[in-house]
Amino acid sequence: MEKKQFQAESKRLLEMMINSIYSQREVFLRELISNASDAIDKLYYKALTDATLTFNKESYYIKIIPNKEERTLTIMDTGIGMTAEELETNLGTIAKSGSLAFKKENETKDGHDIIGQFGVGFYAAFMVADVVTVNSKALGSNQAYKWQSEGADGYSIEGTDKETIGTEIILKLKENSEDENYDEFLEEYRLKAIIKKYSDFIRYPIKMDVTTSKPKEENENENVEVLEEQIINSMVPIWRKNKNELKAEDYENFYNEKHYGFDKPLKHIHVSVDGTVRYNALLYIPENIPFDYYSKEYEKGLELYSSGVLIMDKCGDLLPDHFSFVKGLVDSEDLSLNISREMLQQDRQLKFISKNLAKKIKSALQSMLKDARENYETFFKAFGRQLKYGVYADFGANKETLQDLLLFYSSKEKKLVSLEEYVTNMPEDQKYIYYATGDSIERIDKLPQTELVTDKGYEILYFTEDIDEFAIKMLMTYKEKEFRSVSSGDLGIDNEKEDSKTESELEEYKELFDAMKEILGGKVTDVRVSKRLRSHPVCLSADGEITIEMEKILNAMPDNQGVKANKVLEINTKHDVFNSLKSSYKEDREKLALFTNILFNQALLIEGLSVEDPVDFANDICKVMV
Numbered sequence: 006m007e008k009k010q011f012q013a014e015s016k017r018l019l020e021m022m023i024n025s026i027y028s029q030r031e032v033f034l035r036e037l038i039s040n041a042s043d044a045i046d047k048l049y050y051k052a053l054t055d056a057t058l059t060f061n062k063e064s065y066y067i068k069i070i071p072n073k074e075e076r077t078l079t080i081m082d083t084g085i086g087m088t089a090e091e092l093e094t095n096l097g098t099i100a101k102s103g104s105l106a107f108k109k110e111n112e113t114k115d116g117h118d119i120i121g122q123f124g125v126g127f128y129a130a131f132m133v134a135d136v137v138t139v140n141s142k143a144l145g146s147n148q149a150y151k152w153q154s155e156g157a158d159g160y161s162i163e164g165t166d167k168e169t170i171g172t173e174i175i176l177k178l179k180e181n182s183e184d185e186n187y188d189e190f191l192e193e194y195r196l197k198a199i200i201k202k203y204s205d206f207i208r209y210p211i212k213m214d215v216t217t218s219k220p221k222e223e224n225e226n227e228n229v230e231v232l233e234e235q236i237i238n239s240m241v242p243i244w245r246k247n248k249n250e251l252k253a254e255d256y257e258n259f260y261n262e263k264h265y266g267f268d269k270p271l272k273h274i275h276v277s278v279d280g281t282v283r284y285n286a287l288l289y290i291p292e293n294i295p296f297d298y299y300s301k302e303y304e305k306g307l308e309l310y311s312s313g314v315l316i317m318d319k320c321g322d323l324l325p326d327h328f329s330f331v332k333g334l335v336d337s338e339d340l341s342l343n344i345s346r347e348m349l350q351q352d353r354q355l356k357f358i359s360k361n362l363a364k365k366i367k368s369a370l371q372s373m374l375k376d377a378r379e380n381y382e383t384f385f386k387a388f389g390r391q392l393k394y395g396v397y398a399d400f401g402a403n404k405e406t407l408q409d410l411l412l413f414y415s416s417k418e419k420k421l422v423s424l425e426e427y428v429t430n431m432p433e434d435q436k437y438i439y440y441a442t443g444d445s446i447e448r449i450d451k452l453p454q455t456e457l458v459t460d461k462g463y464e465i466l467y468f469t470e471d472i473d474e475f476a477i478k479m480l481m482t483y484k485e486k487e488f489r490s491v492s493s494g495d496l497g498i499d500n501e502k503e504d505s506k507t508e509s510e511l512e513e514y515k516e517l518f519d520a521m522k523e524i525l526g527g528k529v530t531d532v533r534v535s536k537r538l539r540s541h542p543v544c545l546s547a548d549g550e551i552t553i554e555m556e557k558i559l560n561a562m563p564d565n566q567g568v569k570a571n572k573v574l575e576i577n578t579k580h581d582v583f584n585s586l587k588s589s590y591k592e593d594r595e596k597l598a599l600f601t602n603i604l605f606n607q608a609l610l611i612e613g614l615s616v617e618d619p620v621d622f623a624n625d626i627c628k629v630m631v
């Protein structure tokens with residue numbers, strides 16, 4: 006059977022190319038600069054194998070020339086140039102990439118990687134230009150050629166005069182319309198910004214004449230505006246340099262230049278991987294928290310470069326949520342880009358890179374915790390909450406990764422400790438990791454529920470953030486030790502003498518407690534002799550999974566479902582107040598009701614809960630005063 010060739014309607018194809026590939030017009034400049042850089046790279050490669058050629062880096066550059074009078078923008082390079090045939094094949098055929106062919110013919114080495122691969126970038130010029138003129142003189146050729154096109158109608162090629170080897174592309178900008186202003190591509194500041202954004206790390210200098218203000222020679226107090234040729238791009242991607250060549254301040258300067266933050270980063274992580282997916286990454290742990298960090302507006306992500314050209318300025322897939330505070334970039338030659346270079350064809354490489362980076366970030370944080378404690382604490386104060394969310398999120402999928410990065414304030418050490426440090430310091434007879442929740446360290450310090458645990462000499466972790474207890478519930482255990490709230494029913498503290506006493510006391514006071522429970526209606530599930538109180542008369546504890554702190558947090562949420570903890574009113578039978586309860590039970594039931602309500606409300610206040618009826622409470626207090 007005869008095989009037929011697909012026909013392409015090249016006019017339509019070009020129109021589609023011009024109008025539908027790129028989401029932003031400004032990338033035309035990125036594409037033309039990348040082509041210019043490729044053209045210089047090709048000279049470099051030729052020089053590697055051709056002894057008659059010397060590649061003197063200083064003589065190679067790209068120049069951007071805006072001309073407001075003519076409304077043209079010229080991109081010129083000192084690269085390899087194109088012959089008439091090359092102009093014909095490379096610019097006359099959509100999807101023909103001379104650069105890809107070159108790359109295949111010449112093994113790429115030492116990171117000089119050619120950018121072009123699809124054979125479409127050049128046509129991005131038609132997004133902003135009506136007429137595109139390419140004057141080019143190829144290496145080894147005496148004749149220069151001019152390629153010219155007005156877009157879909159085709160192109161012409163003819164001989165022209167050009168002295169030097171290389172290419173200049175002259176864009177005759179489109180007329181401005183109501184919606185579009187093409188003049189912006191003639192403005193120095195705009196061109197500079199686009200170059201900085203996408204092409205900052207193109208290896209060769211990108212030059213432009215820039216208006217600068219200088220003191221007059223004859224009178225230094227007066228300024229005069231002069232045009233001065235400047236190099237716009239920074240050229241050297243610091244992440245491609247050898248780590249040994251770089252000092253801490255080089256990394257810091259880069260952090261500030263890139264506007265990752267105004268602070269001084271606490272740590273940098275420089276990664277070069279030469280495996281299945283080759284990539285370089287430069288990551289930073291910031292010191293200060295961005296103002297919108299814990300808001301919906303904050304967007305996580307790293308800059309993603311492919312061969313030094315910016316592809317995405319916030320690639321979220323490169324960072325897990327729990328490390329969303331990390332700033333920096335990844336550069337890889339091995340990404341399978343889509344034709345617009347705005348997206349990736351497949352995320353396999355991204356997943357691979359992001360998994361590796363997460364490991365690097367974790368070990369960098371661990372080493373900071375070990376070797377630079379002060380820095381780590383600064384970091385943790387800013388971003389610890391995010392790590393705790395990470396423990397809780399995704400049903401605890403990342404809890405193992407994150408548990409050793411957590412810090413909590415310790416009742417004993419009076420500073421932040423890690424779970425590892427807590428467990429190492431546990432006396433042998435201590436069964437659980439104890440914690441207490443409250444609004445602040447000062448308030449937890451005063452919580453009556455902590456008395457027994459503190460008396461035993463055990464350390465208590467203070468949970469002052471909403472997420473703390475939820476994260477710990479997700480963790481369940483650390484090094485096989487369970488977490489226990491100091492308010493929980495069973496503290497697991499052996500105290501035989503006390504325990505037997507409370508059993509008999511319980512019998513003795515059963516009737517009194519039942520009466521008190523009745524007075525409180527459904528507000529408590531039980532009234533009990535407290536095993537944990539020492540100096541305070543009452544406290545609340547909770548039976549079951551939901552603690553009082555969790556009740557508070559859940560009820561403060563927008564989708565409050567009225568979750569309640571099973572509250573238990575604990576009474577300190579050694580406190581003088583208890584005698585008043587006993588006598589009122591025998592002599593005056595009204596008084597017992599008054600005392601019970603006051604004690605319950607006090608317990609609520611100590612817990613940081615609000616009393617149900619403040620007026621009733623105030624009246625009750627007055628009653629005992631008169």
Ligand SMILES: Nc1ncnc2c1ncn2[C@@H]1O[C@H](COP(=O)(O)OP(=O)(O)OP(=O)(O)O)[C@@H](O)[C@H]1O
Binds near residue numbers: 121
């Ligand atoms: N300034 C230039 N100097 C020399 N050759 C050039 C220049 N610009 C373009 N070319 C040639 O034209 C070809 C087509 O360019 P085009 O930008 O359309 O595609 P590409 O750069 O190969 O691929 P991509 O679409 O990935 O950018 C290039 O591969 C290159 O061979």
